[in-house]
Amino acid sequence: MHGLMDPLHPPHLYVLFHKYAYHAQQFEGTMFARGLKRKSAEDGEDVEGGLAGTQATPSYSLQRQSLLDMSLVKLQLCHMLVEPNLCRSVLIANTVRQIQEEMTQDGTWRVVAPQAAGRAPLDRLVSTEILCRSVREQEGEHPAPDGGGRMPGLVPGLSAVPSAQALRSPQSSLWEVDSSRENRGGFQKSLDQIFETLESKTPGSVEELFSDVDSSYYDLDAVLTGMVGSTQPGHGSGLQAFTSAATPPPGSSCRSDLGELDHAVEILVET
Amino acid sequence: MLLAYHEQKHQDTHVRPERFLSKFCVSQTVPSQQSASAPGSLAALCRDAVPSPVASGARAGPAQGPLAAQSHHAVRGRSDIISTVEFNYSGDLLATGDKGGRVVIFQREQENKSRPHSRGEYNVYSTFQSHEPEFDYLKSLEIEEKINKIRWLPQQNAAHFLLSTNDKTIKLWKISERDKRAEGYNLKDEDGRLRDPFRITALRVPILKPMDLMVEASPRRIFANAHTYHINSISVNSDHETYLSADDLRINLWHLEITDRSFNIVDIKPVNMEELTEVITAAEFHPHQCNVFVYSSSKGTIRLCDMRSSALCDRHAKFFEEPEDPSSRSFFSEIISSISDVKFSHSGRYMMTRDYLSVKVWDLNMESRPVETHQVHEYLRSKLCSLYENDCIFDKFECCWSGSDSAIMTGSYNNFFRMFDRNTRRDVTLEASRENSKPRASLKPRKVCTGGKRKKDEISVDSLDFNKKILHTAWHPAENIIAVAATNNLYIFQDKVN
Numbered sequence: 001m002h003g004l005m006d007p008l009h010p011p012h013l014y015v016l017f018h019k020y021a022y023h024a025q026q027f028e029g030t031m032f033a034r035g036l037k038r039k040s041a042e043d044g045e046d047v048e049g050g051l052a053g054t055q056a057t058p059s060y061s062l063q064r065q066s067l068l069d070m071s072l073v074k075l076q077l078c079h080m081l082v083e084p085n086l087c088r089s090v091l092i093a094n095t096v097r098q099i100q101e102e103m104t105q106d107g108t109w110r111v112v113a114p115q116a117a118g119r120a121p122l123d124r125l126v127s128t129e130i131l132c133r134s135v136r137e138q139e140g141e142h143p144a145p146d147g148g149g150r151m152p153g154l155v156p157g158l159s160a161v162p163s164a165q166a167l168r169s170p171q172s173s174l175w176e177v178d179s180s181r182e183n184r185g186g187f188q189k190s191l192d193q194i195f196e197t198l199e200s201k202t203p204g205s206v207e208e209l210f211s212d213v214d215s216s217y218y219d220l221d222a223v224l225t226g227m228v229g230s231t232q233p234g235h236g237s238g239l240q241a242f243t244s245a246a247t248p249p250p251g252s253s254c255r256s257d258l259g260e261l262d263h264a265v266e267i268l269v270e271t
Numbered sequence: 272m273l274l275a276y277h278e279q280k281h282q283d284t285h286v287r288p289e290r291f292l293s294k295f296c297v298s299q300t301v302p303s304q305q306s307a308s309a310p311g312s313l314a315a316l317c318r319d320a321v322p323s324p325v326a327s328g329a330r331a332g333p334a335q336g337p338l339a340a341q342s343h344h345a346v347r348g349r350s351d352i353i354s355t356v357e358f359n360y361s362g363d364l365l366a367t368g369d370k371g372g373r374v375v376i377f378q379r380e381q382e383n384k385s386r387p388h389s390r391g392e393y394n395v396y397s398t399f400q401s402h403e404p405e406f407d408y409l410k411s412l413e414i415e416e417k418i419n420k421i422r423w424l425p426q427q428n429a430a431h432f433l434l435s436t437n438d439k440t441i442k443l444w445k446i447s448e449r450d451k452r453a454e455g456y457n458l459k460d461e462d463g464r465l466r467d468p469f470r471i472t473a474l475r476v477p478i479l480k481p482m483d484l485m486v487e488a489s490p491r492r493i494f495a496n497a498h499t500y501h502i503n504s505i506s507v508n509s510d511h512e513t514y515l516s517a518d519d520l521r522i523n524l525w526h527l528e529i530t531d532r533s534f535n536i537v538d539i540k541p542v543n544m545e546e547l548t549e550v551i552t553a554a555e556f557h558p559h560q561c562n563v564f565v566y567s568s569s570k571g572t573i574r575l576c577d578m579r580s581s582a583l584c585d586r587h588a589k590f591f592e593e594p595e596d597p598s599s600r601s602f603f604s605e606i607i608s609s610i611s612d613v614k615f616s617h618s619g620r621y622m623m624t625r626d627y628l629s630v631k632v633w634d635l636n637m638e639s640r641p642v643e644t645h646q647v648h649e650y651l652r653s654k655l656c657s658l659y660e661n662d663c664i665f666d667k668f669e670c671c672w673s674g675s676d677s678a679i680m681t682g683s684y685n686n687f688f689r690m691f692d693r694n695t696r697r698d699v700t701l702e703a704s705r706e707n708s709k710p711r712a713s714l715k716p717r718k719v720c721t722g723g724k725r726k727k728d729e730i731s732v733d734s735l736d737f738n739k740k741i742l743h744t745a746w747h748p749a750e751n752i753i754a755v756a757a758t759n760n761l762y763i764f765q766d767k768v769n
Binding site for chain 1: 410412413414415438500501519520547548549550552569602603605606609656659660662665
């Protein structure tokens with residue numbers, strides 16, 4: 001939590017803003033924000049996790065992260081459908097790759113080489129090396145309990161999953177942490193689904209998979225409804241095992257605040 | 272594109288029930304097909320009492336002309352969503368396919384001295400179930416019966432032929448009229464019972480007698496099992512003997528007479544599917560050169576291929592791509608550059624492509640950039656993230672040329688559609704909706720307000736209904752008559768001539 005890898009004060013942020021400032025226009029008027037508010041790195045990421053309807057203006061990286069999350073969810077959903085639309089899958093996968101490339105250039109993407117070589121066939125999903133995410137500007141905040149306007153969250157990569165298998169398809173793990181009661185029912189149900197799938201794939205590693213969860217992920221009402229109703233064993237879809245890193249990334253930049261983690265794990269394990 | 276006026280009296284356009292029903296006895300020779308719906312239910316397909324007949328009197332603004340509205344309303348559920356619209360070569364017939372696998376063909380009323388105002392109305396001519404849902408047991412997947420495309424064949428005799436396709440199978444349908452029947456069989460009674468041969472004492476020659484017109488649709492060819500991926504296009508060649516079918520990764524060439532073989536002419540499937548980054552989105556034969564076809568991709572490129580050069584046209588003869596504008600680059604740039612439709616002009620000199628926000632006209636002799644770019648709904652550029660989230664960014668809009676190639680048309684959201692006059696450089700936004708077409712009024716041009724103060728009658732971007740999308744439109748090959756499919760309603764608009 002200290003030093004250069006402090007997620008609250010990532011060193012590249014200042015560079016990011018200036019390099020990608022023009023991207024802000026793309027996000028204007030979206031459900032996220034009315035505009036990208038520029039901040040100097042010294043301010044830190046004082047953004048709330050909230051999106052639509054809040055006063056905060058998430059950083060470009062947060063928006064990019066949300067876009068990545070959304071794309072991964074979409075990819076996963078694709079394979080829930082009867083017959084995936086290949087064009088749509090390819091376009092979304094290309095978007096994910098673009099984000100990944102940009103994040104790699106920024107140095108905000110930690111790629112672990114050996115595992116990355118193993119790619120899942122496209123028929124499942126186009127694979128990308130989604131590993132541990134190191135930049136989490138939102139980590140300073142607690143998960144907002146208001147539940148409004150949340151984006152689907154995804155944790156594709158977990159750093160400390162030693163027993164998890166080699167890199168699978170990117171829409172690997174999908175869950176959300178939702179502390180709001182109203183979504184509890186659907187959430188529980190979806191988690192059951194998640195656990196079920198996971199257990200069949202990576203027995204015994206479920207707890208470790210959740211050990212690094214970022215607690216600021218949000219629920220996925222519509223997404224999970226779709227998921228729960230899916231029955232596509234043939235594609236091997238559903239939730240694949242998590243990607244893994246052969247070695248944990250340097251520092252503990254992937255780890256959230258322990259308190260939040262406990263909270264998250266508690267909710268998840270409760271099911 | 273100044274469409275003129277054509278007055279129509281709405282009352283005259285109601286279909287007379289008895290004539291209507293007689294046209295609906297659709298029969299199909301393939302036993303497994305569903306029999307045609309009862310005439311009663313087909314009546315629902317006919318025009319409702321549409322409250323928007325054409326206005327008389329000159330109300331055209333300078334940039335657009337009023338259009339006479341004729342709409343056909345289906346009354347059932349999601350399976351009625353129209354998925355394709357196509358005029359035949361003469362424009363007398365208009366075919367629509369829907370999500371439920373049905374094809375409905377409309378025929379233009381002939382000119383009739385006793386009912387001079389009824390000319391130009393399209394009435395339902397034939398309805399048949401083209402495709403049924405199937406189940407692929409190997410993959411455990413359902414194959415949708417939705418009709419992706421219909422293409423007419425040029426008429427060669429009294430019957431009409433069209434190709435209709437779903438995701439996997441293409442069918443050639445013959446639509447023929449029968450208005451005579453034979454009477455006076457020797458071996459059969461009038462009611463069809465076989466006669467006892469021993470009872471026959473005299474022979475007679477059967478006589479052809481007129482009967483009520485019956486329109487029959489029968490499948491003549493079924494072209495199946497040639498596509499692993501979803502068919503997105505079919506295109507009849509100018510030789511009238513062959514046609515192509517394109518799916519996400521391959522294009523096949525068929526002969527209309529041969530169903531058990533097709534030739535693969537384009538294959539962009541990579542050896543390693545993980546390396547797939549581009550798919551085929553549309554393909555079309557050149558209208559005059561039977562060896563030339565084009566196909567568009569999800570990366571915004573068009574490749575023109577010449578079949579004379581090699582059997583497998585993996586190498587293009589021409590490659591059309593507009594260089595990207597670096598200032599507007601975003602994560603969505605590739606998605607919105609994906610071409611959803613490509614259409615040659617009638618002249619064969621140009622082609623038009625539709626991507627998410629614009630239509631572009633290309634000169635076949637210039638590969639570096641289009642000669643015209645028309646913005647369809649540029650105000651959506653700032654909303655791309657939301658449109659990505661709700662999947663609207665993947666909507667595939669089609670486009671079409673007018674008969675003279677002087678105008679082009681494409682659809683948008685909120686039941687809006689856009690027309691661009693290439694000569695005068697003017698464009699207009701119109702709406703296909705019953706509520707907004709007052710009786711006897713001309714179609715009013717619409718405007719989307721992009722910011723600032725919203726003027727009266729303008730609609731703001733945030734109020735647009737993204738569920739009301741016009742993906743399919745068609746233009747009569749010779750006249751200014753257009754067909755616009757708005758979800759499960761079909762609107763036919765015509766010029767008004769004074």
